[in-house]
Amino acid sequence: MSVDNFLDKIKANNEPSWLKEFRENSLKSYENMKSENTELFKHQTLFNDFDLEEFQDYINSDADFNFHLTDDFAFSLQNSNGIKINLPDSLKEKGIIISQLNSDIKNEQQFKQILISDSKIEDKFSHMNNALFNSGLYIYIPKGLQIEIPFRLLTSVNSNLISKTIFILEQDSMLKVIKEDYSIRSDKSVLFSDSIEVLLKDGAELHVSHVQNLGQNIVHLSNKISTGHRNSRMHWNIGYFGGKKVRSRVYNVLLGEGSEAEDMEVLFGNKEQQFDVFSTLLHTGKNTIGRVLSNGVLRDKSISIFKGMIKISEGAKNSSSFLGEHAMLLSKEAKAKAIPGLEIETNEVKATHSASVSQIEEDKIFYLMSRGLSDEESKKMIALGFFEPVIQRMLLDEIKNKLYQLLELKWQGREDEFLDDLDKLKTEEFKEMKRKEDMFAGHYKYR
Amino acid sequence: MSELTIKDLHVEIDGKEIVKGIDLTIKKGEIHALMGPNGSGKTSLAYVLMGHPKYKITKGEILLDGQNILSLSPDKRAKLGLFLGFQYPVEVSGVSLSNFLRTVYMSVNGQKKKDVGEEVLSILEFREFLKQKLQELQMDQSFANRYLNEGFSGGEKKRAEVLQMAILKPKIAIIDEADSGADVDALKLIAKGIADINKTNNTGILLITHYNRILHHLAPDYVHVMINGKIIKSGDKKLADEIEEKGYETLRAG
Numbered sequence: 001m002s003v004d005n006f007l008d009k010i011k012a013n014n015e016p017s018w019l020k021e022f023r024e025n026s027l028k029s030y031e032n033m034k035s036e037n038t039e040l041f042k043h044q045t046l047f048n049d050f051d052l053e054e055f056q057d058y059i060n061s062d063a064d065f066n067f068h069l070t071d072d073f074a075f076s077l078q079n080s081n082g083i084k085i086n087l088p089d090s091l092k093e094k095g096i097i098i099s100q101l102n103s104d105i106k107n108e109q110q111f112k113q114i115l116i117s118d119s120k121i122e123d124k125f126s127h128m129n130n131a132l133f134n135s136g137l138y139i140y141i142p143k144g145l146q147i148e149i150p151f152r153l154l155t156s157v158n159s160n161l162i163s164k165t166i167f168i169l170e171q172d173s174m175l176k177v178i179k180e181d182y183s184i185r186s187d188k189s190v191l192f193s194d195s196i197e198v199l200l201k202d203g204a205e206l207h208v209s210h211v212q213n214l215g216q217n218i219v220h221l222s223n224k225i226s227t228g229h230r231n232s233r234m235h236w237n238i239g240y241f242g243g244k245k246v247r248s249r250v251y252n253v254l255l256g257e258g259s260e261a262e263d264m265e266v267l268f269g270n271k272e273q274q275f276d277v278f279s280t281l282l283h284t285g286k287n288t289i290g291r292v293l294s295n296g297v298l299r300d301k302s303i304s305i306f307k308g309m310i311k312i313s314e315g316a317k318n319s320s321s322f323l324g325e326h327a328m329l330l331s332k333e334a335k336a337k338a339i340p341g342l343e344i345e346t347n348e349v350k351a352t353h354s355a356s357v358s359q360i361e362e363d364k365i366f367y368l369m370s371r372g373l374s375d376e377e378s379k380k381m382i383a384l385g386f387f388e389p390v391i392q393r394m395l396l397d398e399i400k401n402k403l404y405q406l407l408e409l410k411w412q413g414r415e416d417e418f419l420d421d422l423d424k425l426k427t428e429e430f431k432e433m434k435r436k437e438d439m440f441a442g443h444y445k446y447r
Numbered sequence: 448m449s450e451l452t453i454k455d456l457h458v459e460i461d462g463k464e465i466v467k468g469i470d471l472t473i474k475k476g477e478i479h480a481l482m483g484p485n486g487s488g489k490t491s492l493a494y495v496l497m498g499h500p501k502y503k504i505t506k507g508e509i510l511l512d513g514q515n516i517l518s519l520s521p522d523k524r525a526k527l528g529l530f531l532g533f534q535y536p537v538e539v540s541g542v543s544l545s546n547f548l549r550t551v552y553m554s555v556n557g558q559k560k561k562d563v564g565e566e567v568l569s570i571l572e573f574r575e576f577l578k579q580k581l582q583e584l585q586m587d588q589s590f591a592n593r594y595l596n597e598g599f600s601g602g603e604k605k606r607a608e609v610l611q612m613a614i615l616k617p618k619i620a621i622i623d624e625a626d627s628g629a630d631v632d633a634l635k636l637i638a639k640g641i642a643d644i645n646k647t648n649n650t651g652i653l654l655i656t657h658y659n660r661i662l663h664h665l666a667p668d669y670v671h672v673m674i675n676g677k678i679i680k681s682g683d684k685k686l687a688d689e690i691e692e693k694g695y696e697t698l699r700a701g
Contacts, residue, residue: 361537370497372525372555
């Protein structure tokens, strides 16, 4: 199907006219924006030429999964055929919404505002996602509701997928989300564009822990955008492991006075993986706090670029911002660049950054070997230790443990074992989670 | 009887000979001080004994309990019971001291103890053991959770080296400039830590030092003076006193 046909199909699909128009404009913006040339990949455009002709039909049906669950905690299962959502009645009654983006969206006005506001960020692949998203979630948390048990969002990519997830958290609400991306074992080149867009009202707080362990046949375009109002808190805890090419963009807009955003990222590349990771903090409110820390280890012939940007506008007095990007190279052929940027328009702020690209040092290996560790054990200790300052800052023990497990597997080159029996693995894990949840009394509380 | 024997050892780095024929035997329970001015080749000798890959051994042998260890990697030497206390211990971020110590304890002692039917310390017992050792070295318990050597002061790093030695219980320990960067109080604790392992574990010690400051707190059985890649004189503690008084120059001239 061509892009035009795709859009025709969408038009026939009863979308509101504003959304059709939005898609058409976004497609124009996508096509008009120049392709990217990043510093590491000179004369090499990593993310431009996709075959947009192959997208699947607009999706309405529930996806077919082998999970056999009658659970009463919130989760969604997404693959390239569709989405299955589970929202327990007890949560529904409180006014929580998890729905597919393409079904009737309540608060359409808010949804529209988010899309249009986020589309002002000039990002080619964000425009592409806006034009062509064909799957996704809308998650709404009402005022004052705090949910301790994390929502689980699981995506299993089996063919091209362009997904968008919108979060709206009303005043003083709180939500934790564990998002995991896996894929079906395949050699076919597959595109996965994923945009997560967050609106935090006054005092709202969202934790998104995102673990990406896609197969190395997947081109992954991740866009993450949050807008925080007064005293809101946004936490991103991210682990990138898989993908053939991964382009990640995180934009945190600290709009309201006293809002905070934190982006903790780890990345572990091997073979011929290519990463392009960029995290931006935009401070516009007074007394805002932003923190980005991104550590990556590159093995074999993997390459990565780590970019960061702190922008503090004139009105953002008394704000503080930190940006750290560190890469460790484990082989002569691995490459990385760390490029921090600062644009500060006011004086009364604190903004610091640190960036480094280092080889694993021979003297460190010798030191550890002199204590009885083998060459391999010493390198592993140094490399995995490199992630630790970031993982220590992550919020959920569950995510820390999952990252440790994936780091260990990836170190051993066994990262794709996850792909073999995902359904079974997840069924067990979800059962375990259900068991744990039963031990807690409630899902939620009011502030 | 455990012993480290160095026979006619010659070492090159970047084509330049820096160790020019060393003969030395350290027996279990003995304390040897190897003294010499800067640039005499002391640290290079220490690195070579532990197996640093950047040095080229052109002649000679290093034997541990009669086994030639020249072809062994540093970890294999450590497992045979050789230890090097570094002049400049490296910082390893993200690895807590307690996890590190537990890992190396298991790596070096775990199998060995099982082989001789001794009990290996459980995680809880190990924690208790570590707590006690930290106390002895007057290191705050919080050191256990800090990253290995990261942000440690000079004296703290040296105490952490002694701590590692106490946990690994080597047969022979080479300790390079144990006191550099340490104040008087730290120096006493370091000397006591070395004396303890020497006494309780009968560990043979090769103490490499520029000054005899530490020798006031730790009496050596033998003192050797190394200048320009060679041991030019050996003796007992009196030799160290002589150096303190007259410096290395008179020995060099003599």
